[in-house]
Amino acid sequence: MDIRTVIGGLLGLYGIILTITGLVKGSDAHADLWSGICLLAAGTVFLVWVKLRPVKVPEAKDADGSAAGDRTTTA
Template structure:
């Protein structure tokens, strides 16, 4: 395996890892799950004043459960449809920056 092929393979590997790591579904799903857990815990034992403000609806509990559901949806979506990076085709010869592209 030539040096160029090794470098291209290494760059492809790093690119794929970065694409998977910074996939927006992972970030949104993780944040919604964390905040959903926090809001759900806050909604488990509401005070009478909190219930009275929300017209006897435990809004923290329902909002927390909805956030958990949405976060889990994003994470399951990420698992079922992972990021696919397009294959990189290396050029036959690396061109220098001052060369004109061939037509």
């Protein structure tokens, strides 16, 4: 789980709520509408970023330099 996924999801959720509020209210300032659209765009950027550049966890090495899962045990 990556923090970018959580941030993108929350920004998207708040963006949806503010966009709907801005459309329903219909005031002249449209602050809710524009804020919601910007939050939706930012949330989309975070979620696309997660898809394009996923986190790569480095493989753990033992003291002898071999990978932790490469060892075979002989009894």
